Amino acid sequence: MNGRDGTPFAITLGVGSSLANKTGSWRTERPVYRNALPPCNDACPAGENIQGWLYEAEGGDYEAAWRLLVADNPFPAIMGRVCYHPCQAACNRAHLDEAVGINAVERFLGDAALQAGWELPAPLPDTGRSVLIVGAGPSGLSAAHHLRRAGHRVVIREAGPLPGGMMRFGIPAYRLPRDVLDAEVGRLLGSGIELHLDDRVDDLMAASRGFDATFLAVGAHIGRRAYIPAGESAHILDAVGVLRDTADDQPPLLGRRVVVYGGGNTAMDAARTAKRLGAEEAIVVYRRTRDRMPAHDSEVAEALEEGVIMRWLSTIRHVDEGSMVVERMELDADGFPRPTGETEELAADSLVLALGQDVDLSLLDGVPDLEVVDGVVTVDDRMMTGHAGVFAGGDMVPSERTVTVAVGHGKQAARTIDAWLRGEEYRHAARPALADVTSLNTWYYTDAPASVRPTLDLVRRISTFDEVTLGLDEDTAVFEARRCLSCGNCFHCDNCFGVCPDNAVRKFAEGSGAGDNGRDYAFDLDYCKGCGLCVAECPSGAIDLVPEQI
Amino acid sequence: MTERLRFYQTGSFAVRNRLLPVVDASVQSDPGRANAITSGHRACQGCGEALGARYALDAAMRASGGRMVAVNATGCLEVFSTPYPETSWQIPWMHSLFGNAAAVASGVAAALRVTGRDDVRVVAQAGDGGTVDIGLGPLSGMFERNDDVLFICYDNEAYMNTGVQRSGATPPAARTMTTPAVGPHPGAPFGQGKDLPRIAMAHEIPYVATATVADLRDLEDKVTTAMSIRGARYLHVLVPCPLGWGSASRDTVRVARLATESGLFPVFEAHDGEVTSVTPIRRRVPVEDYLRIQKRYAHLFGEPPATGVIAHIQATADRNIRRYRIEEAPV
Ligand SMILES: Cc1cc2nc3c(=O)[nH]c(=O)nc-3n(C[C@H](O)[C@H](O)[C@H](O)COP(=O)(O)OP(=O)(O)OC[C@H]3O[C@@H](n4cnc5c(N)ncnc54)[C@H](O)[C@@H]3O)c2cc1C
Numbered sequence: 021m022n023g024r025d026g027t028p029f030a031i032t033l034g035v036g037s038s039l040a041n042k043t044g045s046w047r048t049e050r051p052v053y054r055n056a057l058p059p060c061n062d063a064c065p066a067g068e069n070i071q072g073w074l075y076e077a078e079g080g081d082y083e084a085a086w087r088l089l090v091a092d093n094p095f096p097a098i099m100g101r102v103c104y105h106p107c108q109a110a111c112n113r114a115h116l117d118e119a120v121g122i123n124a125v126e127r128f129l130g131d132a133a134l135q136a137g138w139e140l141p142a143p144l145p146d147t148g149r150s151v152l153i154v155g156a157g158p159s160g161l162s163a164a165h166h167l168r169r170a171g172h173r174v175v176i177r178e179a180g181p182l183p184g185g186m187m188r189f190g191i192p193a194y195r196l197p198r199d200v201l202d203a204e205v206g207r208l209l210g211s212g213i214e215l216h217l218d219d220r221v222d223d224l225m226a227a228s229r230g231f232d233a234t235f236l237a238v239g240a241h242i243g244r245r246a247y248i249p250a251g252e253s254a255h256i257l258d259a260v261g262v263l264r265d266t267a268d269d270q271p272p273l274l275g276r277r278v279v280v281y282g283g284g285n286t287a288m289d290a291a292r293t294a295k296r297l298g299a300e301e302a303i304v305v306y307r308r309t310r311d312r313m314p315a316h317d318s319e320v321a322e323a324l325e326e327g328v329i330m331r332w333l334s335t336i337r338h339v340d341e342g343s344m345v346v347e348r349m350e351l352d353a354d355g356f357p358r359p360t361g362e363t364e365e366l367a368a369d370s371l372v373l374a375l376g377q378d379v380d381l382s383l384l385d386g387v388p389d390l391e392v393v394d395g396v397v398t399v400d401d402r403m404m405t406g407h408a409g410v411f412a413g414g415d416m417v418p419s420e421r422t423v424t425v426a427v428g429h430g431k432q433a434a435r436t437i438d439a440w441l442r443g444e445e446y447r448h449a450a451r452p453a454l455a456d457v458t459s460l461n462t463w464y465y466t467d468a469p470a471s472v473r474p475t476l477d478l479v480r481r482i483s484t485f486d487e488v489t490l491g492l493d494e495d496t497a498v499f500e501a502r503r504c505l506s507c508g509n510c511f512h513c514d515n516c517f518g519v520c521p522d523n524a525v526r527k528f529a530e531g532s533g534a535g536d537n538g539r540d541y542a543f544d545l546d547y548c549k550g551c552g553l554c555v556a557e558c559p560s561g562a563i564d565l566v567p568e569q570i
Numbered sequence: 571m572t573e574r575l576r577f578y579q580t581g582s583f584a585v586r587n588r589l590l591p592v593v594d595a596s597v598q599s600d601p602g603r604a605n606a607i608t609s610g611h612r613a614c615q616g617c618g619e620a621l622g623a624r625y626a627l628d629a630a631m632r633a634s635g636g637r638m639v640a641v642n643a644t645g646c647l648e649v650f651s652t653p654y655p656e657t658s659w660q661i662p663w664m665h666s667l668f669g670n671a672a673a674v675a676s677g678v679a680a681a682l683r684v685t686g687r688d689d690v691r692v693v694a695q696a697g698d699g700g701t702v703d704i705g706l707g708p709l710s711g712m713f714e715r716n717d718d719v720l721f722i723c724y725d726n727e728a729y730m731n732t733g734v735q736r737s738g739a740t741p742p743a744a745r746t747m748t749t750p751a752v753g754p755h756p757g758a759p760f761g762q763g764k765d766l767p768r769i770a771m772a773h774e775i776p777y778v779a780t781a782t783v784a785d786l787r788d789l790e791d792k793v794t795t796a797m798s799i800r801g802a803r804y805l806h807v808l809v810p811c812p813l814g815w816g817s818a819s820r821d822t823v824r825v826a827r828l829a830t831e832s833g834l835f836p837v838f839e840a841h842d843g844e845v846t847s848v849t850p851i852r853r854r855v856p857v858e859d860y861l862r863i864q865k866r867y868a869h870l871f872g873e874p875p876a877t878g879v880i881a882h883i884q885a886t887a888d889r890n891i892r893r894y895r896i897e898e899a900p901v
C-alpha cells in the first residue's frame with residue numbers, strides 16, 4: 021500500500037537526508053593528523069626511527085622493521101649489544117610501567133637479519149665522486165655505508181689490521197662477540213667499499229689529494245697517564261692496551277691481584293677482563309662515589325655481580341712492586357673529593373690505568389683552518405671542520421664517546437658530504453613537535469610489564485669471554501615491541517573513526533595513504549564540528565586541534 | 571561483558587586492534603557499519619547521545635542482519651536528527667510522543683508477530699526523562715508483558731532537549747535549570763531519583779545491562795547479547811552531555827570513563843534479575859576527579875569547597891562498588 025506520491029504507507033511527506041546540512045560550518049577548530057616526534061627517536065644519537073621499526077616488528081614483519089632500521093644505522097646487532105640506549109631513558113612507556121626494551125628488540129632484528137642473510141640496499145648508480153675516510157671505527161664505517169649507498173666511491177684507510185675500531189679493540193668479546201661484529205661489518209663492506217688495512221694516514225693533506233671530500237674518524241686511542249710516583253719495577257699498564265692485546269689474543273700478564281684506576285666504562289671492562297684472564301681479585305680504585313662514576317649503571321652492576329671490588333673515594337699515591345699506597349678521600353661541601361691524609365697499603369701485582377683517552381692528531385699537522393680545542397677537533401652541527409671539504413666525527417670531535425654517537429656522526433657527515441658533492445648546502449629538516457607523554461591518552465594501553473633479558477650463569481661469565489647478556493626469543497621480542505605506545509604517530513587503532521559523534525572521519529585501507537596527506541584516514545570537513553573528541557581519544561597523540569581561520 | 575584481550579598495545583580497549591583477526595573487530599571499526607545516524611545531524615559538538623546511539627544501533631543492526639525497526643521517544647535524539655524535511659536515520663525509524671516509546675514499540679512488535687515477521691527486531695530508545703519519568707508506565711508494562719523489544723535509555727541525566735531541567739535520573743548536587751546552585755542545598759536534592767536498571771531487574775526480565783560511551787567493546791557486546799535474546803530487554807547507556815553538564819566537548823568520553831572509574835556509574839549485566847557480570851575498575855579515582863571537570867558541580871568547589879557534599883557523593887560511589895562487588899570483578 022503506497023501513498024499518493026509513491027512513498028510507503030504512513031509516510032505522508034518525502035524525506036531528505038541530513039547530509040544536506042553541512043554542520044562543518046559550526047567549527048572553530050579543526051582536527052589535523054600529525055606526526056609528532058617520539059621521545060625515543062629524539063634521543064637516539066643515530067637518529068633511528070624507532071617508533072617506525074617497532075611498528076613493523078609489532079606486526080611480525082621483521083624484515084620491514086630491519087630495513088627501516090638500517091636506513092639510519094647499519095649495525096642493529098651491534099647496537100642491540102653495546103648501545104647505552106638513551107632512547108629507553110626517554111621512552112614514554114616509563115610513565116606507565118617501564119620503558120620499552122627497544123635495545124633488546126633491536127638486537128633481535130639484527131640477529132634475525134644475520135641469520136636470514138638479509139642484504140643492505142644496493143648502492144645507487146656511480147656518481148663519479150670519491151670520498152676518503154680515515155679510520156674504520158663505527159663512525160668511519162657508518163659514513164662509508166651512507167656515502168656508498170648514495171653512489172659515491174668510498175676509500176677507507178685504516179691503521180689497524182682489522183676494521184671495527186674500538187668495537188673490536190676496546191669493547192670486550194663478552195659484550196660484543198666477534199662473529200657478530202665481523203658479520204655486520206663484512207655485510208656493510210660488501211657494497212663495494214674499498215678498505216685498506218694496516219694503512220695509517222700520517223699526512224692528511226697528502227692523503228686527501230685526488231678525493232672530492234674527506235671524513236676523519238680516527239677515534240681516541242692514546243691512554244691518558246696520570247703522574248703517580250712509582251718504584252722501578254712497578255707493573256703499570258694502560259687499560260686500552262690491555263683490552264687491545266686481549267682482543268688480539270695476546271693477553272698481558274696481570275698477576276693475581278689487579279688494581280684498575282678510574283671510574284669509566286673502560287675501567288669496568290678492564291677489571292672484568294682481568295677477572296676472565298685469571299685474576300683472583302680485580303679492584304677498581306676511583307676518586308669519587310658510585311653515583312659520580314661515569315660508567316653506566318648496568319656496567320657497574322655487572323662488574324659487581326662478577327665479583328669486581330670497588331674502592332670508591334680513593335686515590336693512588338705510590339706504586340711499587342707487589343703493593344701500592346692508597347689514600348682515602350672525602351667529599352667537600354661542593355661534592356669535590358679532597359685528600360684526607362689517611363693512607364693504606366694495598367697488595368697488588370699490577371696497576372691498570374683507565375683514565376680516559378686522547379686523540380692522536382698528528383696526521384692533521386699542516387691542515388689550515390682546523391680548530392682544536394681541548395684535544396678534539398671543532399666541527400659545526402653538520403660535521404664539517406674549519407677546513408672546507410674536511411669533515412670529522414666520532415670520538416675525535418667534542419661529544420659523548422659512544423658507538424651510537426659515532427654512527428650518528430657518520431650518517432650526518434655522509435648527508436652533508438653528499439650535499440657538498442652536489443654543490444649544495446645540507447639543511448636540517450624542520451623538527452616536528454615532541455610527542456611527550458601529556459599528548460597521549462594512555463588509558464587505551466594494556467598493562468604489560470617489561471620482559472627481562474636472560475644472562476649467562478655467573479660461573480661461565482667469569483671464566484670465559486662468552487657473551488654475558490643473551491637475546492630474546494621471538495615471542496618475547498614481539499611482546500616487547502607491542503609494548504610500544506607509538507608516540508605521536510598513528511598506529512591504526514580506529515579510535516578517531518569510532519568516536520566521532522558526527523561520523524566525520526573517513527577510513528581507507530591500511531597502507532593505502534588515500535586519506536589526509538598520505539594517511540589512511542581523512543576528516544570530512546563538511547561535517548566535522550571541531551568538538552575535539554577524536555583528538556582527546558587518539559591514544560598516540562597523532563591528531564592536533566588547530567584554530568580555524570574564520 | 572567484553573572478554574579483555576591482554577596482548578598487544580591496546581588489547582581490546584581501542585576501537586580496533588590491527589593485529590587481531592577481523593572477526594574480533596568492533597562494529598564501529600567496520601567501514602561498512604550501518605551508520606544508523608549519519609552526518610549532518612544537529613547535535614551539539616561532542617554529543618554523547620549521538621555517539622551512544624550510533625554505537626548501539628550499529629551493533630543492533632549487525633546483530634539483526636539489518637532487519638530492525640527503531641522507535642524513538644521525543645528528546646534531543648529525535649529533535650536533532652529529524653528536523654523536517656531532513657533525517658539522519660539510515661534505518662527504519664519511527665517517532666510518536668515523549669512518553670509512549672515503550673508502548674509504541676510493544677505495538678510494533680505485536681504487529682510484526684501477527685503478520686509473521688518475527689525476523690524483524692524492534693528497538694525502542696529514549697532519553698532518561700522519556701524513560702524514568704514520563705515513559706515509566708508504558709515501559710513497566712512492556713517489561714511485565716515481556717514484549718520482544720530492546721529498550722535503550724540514553725541517560726544524560728536531565729531533560730536536555732528543553733533546556734536542562736532535572737529528571738528522575740539527575741544525580742544529587744547537580745545543577746540544572748530547575749535545581750539551581752543557590753540556597754543551603756544547591757543543586758539536585760539527595761535521596762530522590764530512580765535507579766532504572768534496578769527497577770528493570772525487579773521486573774525479572776531476561777536481560778538488563780548498563781554501559782557507557784567510554785567502553786565501546788563492552789557496549790557492543792551487550793547489544794549483541796541483548797539481540798540474541800527474545801523478550802523484554804533493557805540497556806541503560808550513560809551519555810555525557812557537554813551542554814548540560816558543562817564539560818568540554820572533547821571530554822565526552824573522558825567524563826564517562828571517570829564516571830565508571832570513580833564507581834559512580836556501575837557497569838554490569840543481569841540475566842533474569844540476577845547480576846551476572848560486572849566490569850572492573852581499572853584505575854580507581856576519587857569522585858572529585860569526575861566532578862571537577864563539569865560545571866554543573868562547580869558550586870562544590872568554591873571557597874570553601876563543599877567537602878560534606880563531596881563526601882556524600884563519594885559514599886554513593888563506595889556503596890556502588892560494594893553493591894556490585896566491583897572490586898571482586900575479574901580484571
Ligand atoms: C673499553 C671500551 C669500551 C667501550 N664500550 C662501549 C659501549 O659499550 N658502548 C658504546 O656505545 N661505546 C663504548 N665505547 C666507546 C666507543 O667504542 C667509541 O666511542 C667508538 O668506538 C668511537 O668510534 P670512532 O669511529 O670515532 O673511533 P674508533 O672506534 O676509535 O675508530 C677509529 C679507527 O681509526 C683508526 N685510526 C686511528 N688513527 C688513524 C690514522 N691516522 N690513519 C688511519 N686509521 C687511523 C683506528 O685504528 C680505529 O680503527 C667503549 C670504549 C672503550 C675504550
Ligand SMILES: Cc1ncc(C[n+]2csc(CCOP(=O)(O)OP(=O)(O)O)c2C)c(N)n1
Pocket residue numbers: 619644645646647668669696697698699700701726728729730731732737
Ligand atoms: C508530553 C510532553 N511533555 C513535554 C514535552 C517537552 N519535551 C520534549 S523533550 C523533553 C525532555 C527530554 O528529556 P530526555 O528524555 O531526558 O531526553 P534528552 O533530550 O535529554 O535526550 C521534554 C520535556 C513533550 N514533548 N511532550
Ligand code: SF4
Pocket residue numbers: 058059060061070071074110111112113120122503504505506507
Ligand atoms: S613508547 Fe614507543 S614510541 Fe613511545 S618513546 Fe617508547 S619506544 Fe618510543
Ligand code: SF4
Pocket residue numbers: 053509510511512513514515516517541554557558559560561562563
Ligand atoms: S585515533 Fe588511532 S587511528 Fe586515529 S589517528 Fe590516532 S592512532 Fe591513528
Ligand code: SF4
Pocket residue numbers: 050051519520521522523524525543547548549550551552553554555616
Ligand atoms: S570527533 Fe568528529 S566532529 Fe569532533 S573534531 Fe573529530 S572529526 Fe570533528
Ligand SMILES: [Mg+2]
Pocket residue numbers: 697698699724725726727728729730737
Ligand atoms: Mg536526558
